[in-house]
Each structure stands twice: as structure tokens, then as C-alpha cells.
Amino acid sequence: MDGHTHQHTSGRRELQMARSMCWHCQSEVSGEYFCDRCVKVQPVSKELDYFTCFGFPRRLSIDQQKLEAKFYELSRAFHPDFYQNKSDAEQTISLGNSAMLNTAYRTLRDPIQRAEYLLDLEAGSVKDIRTTPPADLFEEILELQDTLDEFRASDRTSDTAAALRTQLQTERAALEQRQRDMESQLQQLFGRWDALQDRGEATDQARAERDRILKDMRDILSNRTYVKNIVNDLVATIA
Template sequence: MAHSFARVDPSLCWNCRESLSESDLCTSCVKIQPIGHETDFFSILGLPVRLTIDLSELTERFHAKSRLFHPDYHRLEDGKEQDISLNNAALVNQAFKTLRDPFERALYYLDLTGPHHSPQGQKTALPPDLLMEIMELKESLEEQAESEGAAGAFQRLSGKIREAEAAVLEKMAELDGIPEGTDRALLLSFRASLGRGLEYRKYLKSIERDLKTRTTPARGQTV
């Protein structure tokens, strides 16, 4: 997006300069207000920064914000407002897409709330034995797909993915449940554990993608 909406004072309306009682809309001149690019996805949709969210609430917020910002509703207004509408609607879409998927949301959350500016960032390396397990799983799935057909291999892998996802969801709820003021080391260990769970799931999903491309019937074999 080429436009930047840096305002001198974000607490004032960009149009009439009245002070804003809500961030989306000026109550005096009824102009929509730009969402800053530094605003996080949770705040954009008016949700608390948490790993577990109510999907129906998320959807409701998304619809409300879309009704407010969608460019279709601002077609007849001047250029500046159309720009704000386009910018805001895009951010609202992006926020909704990211937060709707629990695993995308967890990655985003760890990134947003994590210790920044560290060279290692949020990288949580899986221990070698787990990597070995992933490698062996992939090999055995490929053998299975080869010898008895892909259906069984997919079924086995889907079971693994379901288990991994259930474990991640559990870790997300656990991390939300940690009271404020808890020992930092403990908090970090929960975060690292969630990061590893997400990483493990990612590997399984990439095995799934590989298996799909591999087992797409390429030859017109007749048995």
C-alpha cells in the first residue's frame, strides 16, 4: 500500500480535528479514521490479545468492521476517504484471515508478544530425536503409499496431524491460562513448547503436501 497515514496526533480526527471518542469513526464529522500500520490484528478487530478466541465473536467483529470500512460504502466520498477505506478494509481482511486459523493465530501471537530484536527471534529448533521421527515417518508413509496405495498412508498421517493439532490447541489454552506475574522462565518454557508444537505440525503438513504431489496418478496404470 503506497499510502501512509501517519497523523500528527492520532487522537484527533484527520478531517475536523475534533478529539476522537472512538478510534474508527469521528463522532462529530462522521468520517472513518485510518488504522495505523503498526496496529496489531487483535486490536484492529477489537479483541484482546489472546491465543484462544471465540470464532463467532471474531466473525461478528469482522463483519461489523467490514460494513464500516468496505470501499463499496465509500464510493461517493472524496479521494482521501476512499484511500482510508481501502487501506482499512485490507487490514481488516488480513487480520481476520490470520486470526481465523488457530495455528496462524498462534504464530502471529508468538511473534507479536515475543522478545523482539533477538537474532534468533522465535526460532525454536526441534530436538534431533523428533526430527529423526519425522524423517522415519515420512519414509514409512512413502513406502506404505507405494505398496498398498495412498489412502492408508493419508489416513495414518491425518491421524498424526489431528493429534499434533490437538496438542497445539491444548498448549494455546494453557498459555492463556498462565496468570500475570508468573515467573518469566516458566512463561518462556510454555512459549517454546508451543513454538515446537507448531513447528512439528508444520513438518507434518509439508509431508502431507509432498505425499499429495507424489501420489497424484501420473500413469494410466491398469491393475
């Protein structure tokens, strides 16, 4: 058995040399991803966050069309298909940049992943993984677990099982509604975050507001993940 720990390391917090010199001609790089002088592709700095990589501000509402257009543009710049006749060094950079770009696009495209990523950037911690039910759902979840156990132990063709199934279906609908409610709460928080970013104030009040939004966002995101996992488990059981 292997002994690996479960930290998904985020590359951007690792210490890396700042990219300022072209790896090939050693001149100062001022262009975005290509050296102005020798036109060689440059490795995307690991310090660069996904928002900056796409040229977007750290806002939570994103124009999907623009995101996609930028993804396609950068794919054309980095994809290994266009580096087949280039040196090994350039092929390696192309591969690394493409892989990074694909991760960045996948993260920013999905509103939940985008918010989790922003939280990680702004609050500097890995997302909470909840192992106990949120307080307001405690009783409900415990009861649900009992019903699930009962259903698993029952003869699936029996009347008891049919009744339990109906009960679980109702529970499922309720939890899915709860998930949607949390998502609309998140949507509101996203709006408040963007408004705060747009105002760009540096007051104590703005900082307090910022911390409040991030804390609320973190709480709802981890509750939502918890509920989502419960729903998935439920769906798999009664399927």
C-alpha cells in the first residue's frame, strides 16, 4: 500500500523564479507569452493565477463567450500540435502551458469551481471538507441515514421497501431544493463580491465586508458540497 498524503498542492504557491528573462535568448521578456526578440514561447509562470492568465479581473461573474474565445486563442498559441517541428525545450513548454491552460479553463468555466478557486487565492487556504452535517440539517441527515440503512437492509421487492423508496424520493427532492437555495445564496454573494471589487475601496469597512463575504462563501460552499454528496449517495442507493 502506498503512503501518500492528500494535499492537492496548488502550484502557484510554490516558490518559483520570477519569469523575466527569455529562456532562449536571455533578453528581458515584456511580451505576454512570447519573447519579443526571438519569438520563442515562454513557460507560463506558476505564480500567475488563472484570472490573470485569461486577462480577467478577479470577479465571480464571467462572460462565458469571452472566456471561451480567450481559451481558443491561447490553445492556438500553446497546443503541442503547433510545436512538432520545434526544439525539445519548446515542446516541453508547449505541453506544460497547454496542461495549465486546460486546468485554468476548466476551473474558471464552472461557477462553483471558480468561487472555490477565488476563495483559495483570496483567503489562502484549501477548501474545507465537511465530514459532519451542517447544524441546521443535523437532525434531518441523521434521520435520512437511518432510512437509507433500513432501505439497504430491506427486501427490494417488499412493500416496506416501496414505502421507504417513496420516503427517500421526498427527501431527495427536499435536499435538492436545499442545494438550489444555497446556490442562489452563493449567486448573491458573488454579486456582492463583484460590486466590492468594482468599487475598489481600501477602507476598513470594505476590508471587513470582504472578509465577511469570503467567510459566508466558504461556509455555503462546504455545506453545498456536503449536501451534494449526500444526494449522490441517495440517488445511487435507490437507483
